[in-house]
Amino acid sequence: xxxxxxxxxxxxxxxxxxxxxxxxxxxxxxxxxxxxxxxxxxxxxxxxxxxxxxxxxxxxxxxxxxxxxxxxxxxxxxxxxxxxxxxxxxxxxxxxxxxxxxxxxxxxxxxxxxxxxxxxxxxxxxxxxxxxxxxxxxxxxxxxxxxxxxxxxxxxxxxxxxxxxxxxxxxxxxxxxxxxxxxxxxxxxxxxxxxxxxxxxxxxxxxxxxxxxxxxxxxxxxxxxxxxxxxxxxxxxxxxxxxxxxxxxxxxxxxxxxxxxxxxxxxxxxxxxxxxxxxxxxxxxxxxxxxxxxxxxxxxxxxxxxxxxxxxxxxxxxxxxxxxxxxxxxxxxxxxxxxxxxxxxxxxxxxxxxxxxxxxxxxxxxxxxxxxxxxxxxxxxxxxxxxxxxxxxxxxxxxxxxxxxxxxx
Amino acid sequence: xxxxxxxxxxxxxxxxxxxxxxxxxxxxxxxxxxxxxxxxxxxxxxxxxxxxxxxxxxxxxxxxxxxxxxxxxxxxxxxxxxxxxxxxxxxxxxxxxxxxxxxxxxxxxxxxxxxxxxxxxxxxxxxxxxxxxxxxxxxxxxxxxxxxxxxxxxxxxxxxxxxxxxxxxxxxxxxxxxxxxxxxxxxxxxxxxxxxxxxxxxxxxxxxxxxxxxxxxxxxxxxxxxxxxxxxxxxxxxxxxxxxxxxxxxxxxxxxxxxxxxxxxxxxxxxxxxxxxxxxxxxxxxxxxxxxxxxxxxxxxxxxxxxxxxxxxxxxxxxxxxxxxxxxxxxxxxxxxxxxxxxxxxxxxxxxxxxxxxxxxxxxxxxxxxxxxxxxxxxxxxxxxxxxxxxxxxxxxxxxxxxxxxxxx
Numbered sequence: 001x002x003x004x005x006x007x008x009x010x011x012x013x014x015x016x017x018x019x020x021x022x023x024x025x026x027x028x029x030x031x032x033x034x035x036x037x038x039x040x041x042x043x044x045x046x047x048x049x050x051x052x053x054x055x056x057x058x059x060x061x062x063x064x065x066x067x068x069x070x071x072x073x074x075x076x077x078x079x080x081x082x083x084x085x086x087x088x089x090x091x092x093x094x095x096x097x098x099x100x101x102x103x104x105x106x107x108x109x110x111x112x113x114x115x116x117x118x119x120x121x122x123x124x125x126x127x128x129x130x131x132x133x134x135x136x137x138x139x140x141x142x143x144x145x146x147x148x149x150x151x152x153x154x155x156x157x158x159x160x161x162x163x164x165x166x167x168x169x170x171x172x173x174x175x176x177x178x179x180x181x182x183x184x185x186x187x188x189x190x191x192x193x194x195x196x197x198x199x200x201x202x203x204x205x206x207x208x209x210x211x212x213x214x215x216x217x218x219x220x221x222x223x224x225x226x227x228x229x230x231x232x233x234x235x236x237x238x239x240x241x242x243x244x245x246x247x248x249x250x251x252x253x254x255x256x257x258x259x260x261x262x263x264x265x266x267x268x269x270x271x272x273x274x275x276x277x278x279x280x281x282x283x284x285x286x287x288x289x290x291x292x293x294x295x296x297x298x299x300x301x302x303x304x305x306x307x308x309x310x311x312x313x314x315x316x317x318x319x320x321x322x323x324x325x326x327x328x329x330x331x332x333x334x335x336x337x338x339x340x341x342x343x344x345x346x347x348x349x350x351x352x353x354x355x356x357x358x359x360x361x362x363x364x365x366x367x368x369x370x371x372x373x374x375x376x377x378x379x380x381x382x383x384x385x386x387x388x389x390x391x392x393x394x395x396x397x398x399x400x401x402x403x404x405x406x407x408x409x
Numbered sequence: 410x411x412x413x414x415x416x417x418x419x420x421x422x423x424x425x426x427x428x429x430x431x432x433x434x435x436x437x438x439x440x441x442x443x444x445x446x447x448x449x450x451x452x453x454x455x456x457x458x459x460x461x462x463x464x465x466x467x468x469x470x471x472x473x474x475x476x477x478x479x480x481x482x483x484x485x486x487x488x489x490x491x492x493x494x495x496x497x498x499x500x501x502x503x504x505x506x507x508x509x510x511x512x513x514x515x516x517x518x519x520x521x522x523x524x525x526x527x528x529x530x531x532x533x534x535x536x537x538x539x540x541x542x543x544x545x546x547x548x549x550x551x552x553x554x555x556x557x558x559x560x561x562x563x564x565x566x567x568x569x570x571x572x573x574x575x576x577x578x579x580x581x582x583x584x585x586x587x588x589x590x591x592x593x594x595x596x597x598x599x600x601x602x603x604x605x606x607x608x609x610x611x612x613x614x615x616x617x618x619x620x621x622x623x624x625x626x627x628x629x630x631x632x633x634x635x636x637x638x639x640x641x642x643x644x645x646x647x648x649x650x651x652x653x654x655x656x657x658x659x660x661x662x663x664x665x666x667x668x669x670x671x672x673x674x675x676x677x678x679x680x681x682x683x684x685x686x687x688x689x690x691x692x693x694x695x696x697x698x699x700x701x702x703x704x705x706x707x708x709x710x711x712x713x714x715x716x717x718x719x720x721x722x723x724x725x726x727x728x729x730x731x732x733x734x735x736x737x738x739x740x741x742x743x744x745x746x747x748x749x750x751x752x753x754x755x756x757x758x759x760x761x762x763x764x765x766x767x768x769x770x771x772x773x774x775x776x777x778x779x780x781x782x783x784x785x786x787x788x789x790x791x792x793x794x795x796x797x798x799x800x801x802x803x804x805x806x807x808x809x810x811x812x813x814x815x816x817x818x
Contacts, residue, residue, distance in 0.1 A: 055747045056740030056765075087736045089750070089766030122733025123767050232737050310719065310805075311813055318814035324531025327496045328641050331465030338464045341498070356465075357498030358532050396719075401807050404720055405727035 002160045003285040003374050005277040010148035014165040014176045017201040018042035018241025021150045022141035026134035028127055029082030029120065034153045036131060038138040039077040040107065045241045047074040048209045050217055052234035058086030059096040060116040061233060070112035078103050079117040079154050079195065080131050086232035087123040095128040102132040106139055119156055119182065119195055119233055151180035154195055157403060158182050162274040166263040170256035173246055175202040177263045181271040196236045198267055202260055203242030204249045211252065212261045213238045220268035224276050224392045225307050276392045281399030284316050285375045291388040292381040298335050299389035302380065305333035313396030316376065321367030323352045330380060342383030411569045412694040412783050414686040419557035423574040423585045426610040427451035427650025430559045431550035435543035437536055438491030438529065443562045445540060447547040448486040449516065454650045456483040457618045459626055461643035467495030468505040469525040470642060479521035486524045487512050488563050488604065494527040494535040495641035504537040511541040515548055528565055528591065528604055528642050560589035563604055566812060567591050571683040575672040579665035582655055584611040586672045590680040605645045607676055611669055612651030613658045621670045622647040629677035633685050633801045634716045685801045690808030693725050694784045700797040701790040707744050708798035711789065714742035722805030725785065730776030732761050739789060751792030
């Protein structure tokens with residue numbers, strides 16, 4: 001069951017002027033399931049994205065990268081679930097391009113103005129005819145208030161839809177940032193997560209939007225892991241429609257830049273944490289914070305070693321303060337000159353280990369009390385610098401094995 | 410249940426002239442459990458070892474390294490289960506040294522001639538008084554034929570004891586290589602595995618023995634993973650008693666060197682595979698072979714990415730030929746310039762993927778047939794060189810979660 005996460009109230013999701021969304025049933029995997037989403041963007045929208053670094057990147061990821069380089073300007077996105085169109089070779093690229101051509105044709109755009117996305121099973125041909133046949137219904141459904149339905153339509157093994165909004169006032173003018181995301185397994189993003197779409201009506205230059213995206217992704221989707229598996233389809237798209245008239249935010253010299261960047265980051269952090277809270281089989285949500293490192297990279301390396309360890313994750317599932325497993329993960333994380341005698345480890349506010357061993361003040365009952373909660377903070381101090389990093393993860397339960405053993409049946 | 414692994418017939422384990430073994434109950438974790446092992450070595454034995462690279466290495470590992478540098482010559486080993494004496498700081502070092510001093514005293518050696526080993530729970534003080542109190546009984550039990558009992562005594566979550574022997578004829582003279590090992594969780598060795606002891610009666614120089622150990626460990630214990638967690642206590646010890654008189658094997662110029670190296674390697678490969686076959690919750694045994702790489706390192710990196718992936722391991726548990734997960738792991742293994750269109754993937758003898766997608770000849774029924782077996786070969790060809798590497802691993806089952814969630818209860 002998702003950890004402290006419920007379906008967002010549709011009324012809390014602010015439409016973004018310049019964006020319309022439409023949903024349809026293509027019957028890709030199951031009949032009657034809403035599995036195709038179309039987003040139409042106002043002319044002049046700036047669109048930027050980051051994508052998986054998996055060498056087996058999916059066909060739609062390759063096509064997205066091509067089209068984002070196109071000068072024509074992105075005008076629509078199309079997403080299908082039930083099939084990832086990954087590990088599908090040249091034939092997969094052809095099918096992704098066919099989908100773009102069909103949507104471009106129906107909307108009066110060029111194929112290079114469409115971004116395609118797919119999520120689902122890998123290594124099987126995308127049933128492109130079904131996707132194309134569903135496009136007219138999705139187009140007929142296009143409306144500004146469909147954000148909750150869109151979040152629902154892109155789910156795969158997700159239990160809860162993930163979406164959130166922020167309102168930002170800049171120079172006395174109100175703008176909106178709304179985003180949604182999906183993903184609950186094969187989650188260990190490297191530059192982005194499964195699928196996530198964030199849009200604002202503020203007018204932003206492409207360069208400024210790229211900078212905001214990089215900042216926000218590094219503080220959000222690049223800080224989570226469910227199972228350490230980096231997907232073939234990870235995509236995170238940031239859209240600025242500029243549909244609300246105002247002077248364009250050109251760069252970080254504009255005082256509105258920081259305000260917008262923080263709002264986008266907040267939305268992405270909430271979506272990234274929602275993905276972990278709804279991680280496959282998750283029963284606990286953990287924040288792993290590593291401080292006192294020489295640089296952020298080594299802090300993140302150690303935080304991820306803890307967050308990925310099956311032994312740590314099963315101990316959290318069991319609410320067992322088996323803290324030796326955390327220390328072991330710190331030790332094998334690959335930081336060669338780590339002095340373990342300087343390391344301190346806290347579980348919540350309880351000091352657990354110091355001077356290379358268990359803290360004299362530590363009482364197992366206190367550790368057990370912290371572990372019993374559904375949200376657990378782990379803090380490690382390396383004692384060798386001022387850098388820090390935070391990673392969010394979930395536990396490893398029977399249900400993780402069950403979900404992934406039965407995924408295709 | 411262990412995969413194709415049963416308790417070795419004690420009659421199949423050849424005693425090694427120059428080695429005696431004795432077992433006793435110290436009651437460290439459970440009363441009545443045989444949990445202390447003493448090995449006494451003939452004077453003049455050469456002893457070499459490799460140890461965990463975990464920065465949080467256990468106190469006995471630190472003491473072993475000190476004593477192996479000692480000039481006095483190792484004459485005895487002492488192993489306890491039930492407590493790892495890891496994450497125990499200076500107090501842990503004191504307790505490891507106390508154990509050595511007590512055994513040295515009882516046997517008439519110096520403390521620096523003893524190697525101590527511990528395995529079990531981390532971060533708890535070693536009940537050193539119990540260990541010391543059990544030494545007289547272990548010493549009274551010392552005999553050459555105790556190898557099967559020794560393998561039994563060092564088990565923790567192991568279901569089956571792991572030991573094997575080889576007889577080697579060199580220059581018309583017969584010698585013996587016998588070894589035993591333990592380990593079934595926190596298994597992702599980096600230089601060695603949990604605990605393993607291999608002895609021969611051949612006379613070998615320290616330098617030649619070091620070279621044989623390095624070769625054999627790299628082809629055996631450094632090729633396995635159960636859960637990707639590198640233990641704090643990994644130790645692999647190779648002993649040459651020289652108790653059977655013959656000219657000393659000084660280096661690889663001696664024609665007997667290769668014969669002995671191959672026999673030691675065979676013993677270590679069998680023990681390493683036994684650890685995987687008895688991996689926590691294991692129901693399947695997989696050999697992951699990556700060929701056609703530029704160097705062995707990149708082949709091993711990709712093989713380990715596959716072998717460590719929770720998604721791959723749960724698919725094997727389910728006997729589900731979800732081969733996209735294997736391709737995804739190849740893609741995120743971190744080999745940046747991999748051309749996925751050149752990769753081929755076989756499951757057993759069935760070609761599954763080529764040219765970046767599913768092989769046209771592939772039939773899911775054939776993949777399912779291979780996956781149904783308890784032993785599965787995965788072969789990946791990278792198409793960019795002649796190097797190769799092999800890694801052995803097991804699947805990820807409900808029981809892995811159960812065993813590790815309940816380990817301390």
